[in-house]
Amino acid sequence: MKITILGIESSCDDTSAAIVQEGVMLSNIIAGQKVHEIYGGVVPELASRAHQQNIIPVVDTAIKQAGILKNDITAIAFTRGPGLLGSLLVGTSFAKGFALAQNIKMVEVNHLHGHILAHFLKIPNVENKQPAFPFLSLLVSGGHTQIVLVKDFNDMTILGQTIDDAAGEAFDKCAKVMGLPYPGGPVVDRYAKLGNPKAFQFTKPVIKDLDFSFSGLKTNFLYFLRDRLKENPNFITDNMNDLCASLQFTIVDILMDKLKKAVKLTGIKEITVGGGVAANSELRNKLTELGAKYKWNLHIPAFQFTTDNAAMIAIAGYYKFLRGEFAENNIAPLAKMKF
Ligand code: KG4
Ligand code: ZN
Numbered sequence: 001m002k003i004t005i006l007g008i009e010s011s012c013d014d015t016s017a018a019i020v021q022e023g024v025m026l027s028n029i030i031a032g033q034k035v036h037e038i039y040g041g042v043v044p045e046l047a048s049r050a051h052q053q054n055i056i057p058v059v060d061t062a063i064k065q066a067g068i069l070k071n072d073i074t075a076i077a078f079t080r081g082p083g084l085l086g087s088l089l090v091g092t093s094f095a096k097g098f099a100l101a102q103n104i105k106m107v108e109v110n111h112l113h114g115h116i117l118a119h120f121l122k123i124p125n126v127e128n129k130q131p132a133f134p135f136l137s138l139l140v141s142g143g144h145t146q147i148v149l150v151k152d153f154n155d156m157t158i159l160g161q162t163i164d165d166a167a168g169e170a171f172d173k174c175a176k177v178m179g180l181p182y183p184g185g186p187v188v189d190r191y192a193k194l195g196n197p198k199a200f201q202f203t204k205p206v207i208k209d210l211d212f213s214f215s216g217l218k219t220n221f222l223y224f225l226r227d228r229l230k231e232n233p234n235f236i237t238d239n240m241n242d243l244c245a246s247l248q249f250t251i252v253d254i255l256m257d258k259l260k261k262a263v264k265l266t267g268i269k270e271i272t273v274g275g276g277v278a279a280n281s282e283l284r285n286k287l288t289e290l291g292a293k294y295k296w297n298l299h300i301p302a303f304q305f306t307t308d309n310a311a312m313i314a315i316a317g318y319y320k321f322l323r324g325e326f327a328e329n330n331i332a333p334l335a336k337m338k339f
Contacts, residue, residue: 003321004068006059006076006098007314010091011083011111012142013042015054016310019066019073020318024122026066028304028311029058040182041172048086055094062310073104077317080108080327081337082143088333096329107317108327110337111308115139115274116150117319118305118312131272131299138259140283141275142168142183145212145255147262150272153319158339159262160210167251167277170214174221174247178236188244189280195245197282200224202250210258210265217250252282256290263294272299279306 002022009016013036018028031054036042063070078095081088099106116137122128136159137148145162165173168185175184203220205213225243228235236243263269273287284300291298305312 001074003074003318004072005107005314005318005321006062006073007310007312007317008055008059008076008078008091008095009111009114009308009310009313010051010055010087011079011081012087012308013047013050014308015051015058015090016308017055017059017062018310018314019062019068020121020311020314021066021068023120023315023318024124025311025314026068027062028309029062029065030309031058037181040176042084044084044086047084048090051087051090055090059094059098070102073102075105075107075317075321075326077107077109077314077320079111079114079313080331081111081334083111083333083335085333085335088335092331092333096331099329105321106327106329106331107320107325108331109313109316109320110339111313112139112144112146112339113156114312114316115141116148116156116272117153117316118274118301118309119272119299120319121305121311121315123302129299131270132297134268135270135272135299136259136262136266136268138255138271138273139275140167140255140273140277142166142172142185144275145214147210147258149266149268154323156339159266160212160258162212162214163207164213164215165218167212167214167255168275170218170251171248171277173218177222177225178240178243183276185277185280188248189282191241191244192248192282195241195243197245197249199239199242200246202246204250204254204257210262212254212258214251214254217254221247248280248282252280252286255283256286260290260294263296269294269296271296274301274306276307279303
């Protein structure tokens with residue numbers, strides 16, 4: 001029988017279920033949550049309530065779209081953490097109930113491992129270019145910014161990470177200062193396409209080794225706007241495209257500096273990128289440019305695998321299943337989880 005994994009992701013504000021059979025993605029359903037937009041950020045209590053409403057229909061659709069039956073599912077892989085506890089509880093509780101009812105194994109997945117291993121998903125009718133071990137993963141999301149050395153599916157070491165805000169957080173917080181809606185990353189990306197990335201200069205932090213910092217940039221951006229608004233109350237609207245382009249340029253530049261450094265230190269030129277910020281067009285362009293210049297073997301994910309999704313959890317779970325690493329059914333989710 002083919003190993004068929006039902007993946008569940010509910011760590012933040014996306015409820016997602018996916019079916020992955022022998023490493024091949026058959027479905028990947030994602031229900032986002034519009035409810036947070038008006039608050040300018042994810043409201044944890046509202047997120048868990050929405051997950052509760054979405055989880056059954058999302059799983060049902062994932063199974064139907066995959067063209068399989070519930071009884072074809074070999075195991076259920078779910079995000080145990082890190083994330084919002086109330087959100088994680090919905091996915092974890094669903095996994096427990098489903099595993100018990102179907103008498104199948106459960107596999108717990110670290111959300112970050114999911115982002116990193118998403119590159120191993122095979123997509124029907126799409127050329128499958130999997131990274132070769134060892135590789136470096138630049139993981140850039142709303143909650144994390146890390147460079148990880150990946151030696152095997154179960155052998156990953158963080159080489160550097162942010163000491164304060166994540167890259168996605170920098171996009172979102174600066175966007176908020178400009179009055180843009182949440183999440184600000186994609187909105188900044190859109191305006192930036194029409195702007196001049198050299199119009200304004202913002203500070204780049206000096207941080208040791210392969211660690212990152214984005215809180216200084218955020219403060220610099222805030223004070224810069226405050227001063228300019230004194231001279232021209234319409235400064236933001238008058239310069240939206242250039243502001244977004246310059247901000248995006250700086251964030252990507254900070255990320256690329258450390259990635260280049262990591263390649264130099266490790267000698268590894270097999271590079272992957274993952275997490276929501278991997279959808280950013282400037283980041284994708286810069287990576288492609290540097291990849292060609294320095295002869296990196298680059299793996300840039302399709303857009304659907306940059307933000308949170310259950311297919312990445314299912315593929316990470318599939319490799320754990322093959323190693324026989326199962327979860328006990330008294331398992332609890334973890335808001336903070338050891339990498
Ligand atoms: O991985 P993800 O979906 O959730 C977390 O695990 O955090 O990442 C969400 C983050 C948000 O901060 C969002 O603004 C950012 O990814 N993001 C982007 C873009 N698309 C999403 N940032 C910059 N440019 C984008 N195109
Ligand atoms: Zn994520």
